[in-house]
Amino acid sequence: MSVPKRRSGSLIILMINMFIAMVGMGLIIPILPKYVTEFGVTGQAMGFLVAAFGVTQFLFSPIAGELSDKYGRKLLIVSGMGLFMVSQLLFGVATEMWMLYLSRLLGGMSAALMTPPMMAYVADITTEEKRGKGLGLLMASMTLGVVIGPGIGGFLADYGIRVPFYCAAALAGISTIVSLLFLPESLSAEERARARSSMQKRDNLLRQLVASTKAPYFMLLVLVFALSFGLQNFEAIFGLYVDVKHGFTPKDISLMITLGALIGVICQAVLIERLLHRFGEKKVLLSMFILSGVSMIAMLFVSNYFLIFVVSMLFFVATSIVRPAINTLLSKMAGNEQGFVAGMNNAYMSLGNIIGPSIAGILFDVHIQIPYAFGAVILFISAAIFAVSGKKSSHSSSAQQAKHSQTS
Structure with missing residues (x-):
């Protein structure tokens, strides 16, 4: 007991x-x-x-x-x-x-x-x-x-x-x-x-990253990077952006981020299973990437507290739903490489967490509006590449099925 x-x-x-x-x-x-x-x-x-x-x-x-x-x-x-x-x-x-x-x-x-x-x-x-x-x-x-x-x-x-x-x-x-x-x-x-006596050595992280670029799920890892890049790009300079542009206090900022993120988590828990079941991972990914990009663009044009809260909430909802959709699709494509894929998922996410805020800060000094515009472009481009790669893979699988049926 x-x-x-x-x-x-x-x-x-x-x-x-x-x-x-x-x-x-x-x-x-x-x-x-x-x-x-x-x-x-x-x-x-x-x-x-x-x-x-x-x-x-x-x-x-x-x-x-x-x-x-x-x-x-x-x-x-x-x-x-x-x-x-x-x-x-x-x-x-x-x-x-x-x-x-x-x-x-x-x-x-x-x-x-x-x-x-x-x-x-x-x-x-x-x-x-x-x-x-x-x-x-x-x-x-x-x-x-x-x-x-x-x-x-x-x-x-x-x-x-x-x-x-x-x-x-x-x-x-x-x-x-x-x-x-x-x-x-x-x-x-x-x-x-x-474990201490084991002589087996793991590949270093650089070799693992290179190996991941040749995998069939590489595009999903790129989306993991793009998602982390966009999320960190949004959050890293959000407080500075609304402070400089709108004069928000730390309490204003904390309330907005907390409520927005909380609503995002609730939507993730309530909606994700239904969305994936009804539309599939790929459609959910594309639509949520587009919504997150649109939210970043909208942030440049809204001015009062309520509208900024609504836009930031939409961004958090979209990014909250994207992550489990990517993870589900990655898990399905990983096969017997679940451990390796999990490690690469974390590595690409970390890279986005490093590069996203760095570029956002640099661009903020150029002009206050540029970071969100640039982040939106990255999200849109990633969604477009994913859509094109998805069509190519579906066409190739259809061709292989047709070829198989002819030979049989």
Whole structure:
């Protein structure tokens, strides 16, 4: 009887850790425009600041998974939470721009150290029948943290612009201690020793990326990149855009992003299965990519708070529905390469998270309107290429079927 209780307790600790980390990552969004004005930075610097997180997350994620196999899940999870605490505290006490960059780099590293071991931990403590439920609960805590993080940040900013970071650091510190004291290791000493003694080497990330370009599902990976690029392009300079153009406060920004993202998550949960069943993954992908591009264009022309909220909500709904549609189609095309495809999915998403905000910040300094126009163009081009490639593949499969029927 004690084993199920211990397992459920471990899952709760993991969910709390994930929630705290995602809240800490999200609360920066509405605060950043006001916060960085103290440092006199430009849109370019702000874009790079957002992208810095993705750089170390991209570089360290493959390493973290392997280290957790060799030295245990708990060590990586506790180290990741501790590093996250340091990153949030550093952001709060920063007096120089390099301190903000260092904080974001450490934050990305902490996310890389935590997330793969947490998912592996759930796989360790659940049966195949219960694994989907366990991972679903972990992802739910991630989504909840992402959605309400900006709202918490905007609320706490009323007590001081640096207060949200101190609160996030304090929560991360408590979570680190709780994990250290009460989270048991899920891998046995024998399994860890076996992993350390294994001489098998995995292909490096660059070789994996090159291999993915030759796969039949490569176009879907391009869409993963385009989606992440568009989403980060939209979010990275959203606060700065509405602050400069419309004079919105951190609370205005946090309310808009939180409600928009929450509605997007609800629509994803309620509509995605019905949409995929009725229209299929390809039609849903195309329509939602077009809707997200149209929303970015519309953002350039709306001026009052309500209309900006409606447009941003439409964007969040479209992008929320696109991701599971891509993942479903990728899973169907992956065959026996599920692990490789999952890794490439994460790699292309990380690249979009790095490049999207970087380019948005650079273009913002050229002209305030250009980032959203450019992001919309990327989404439209991606949708067009996908539509053309889909027609070609359907024509080739029809030709092969006709040829097969003639020979038979």
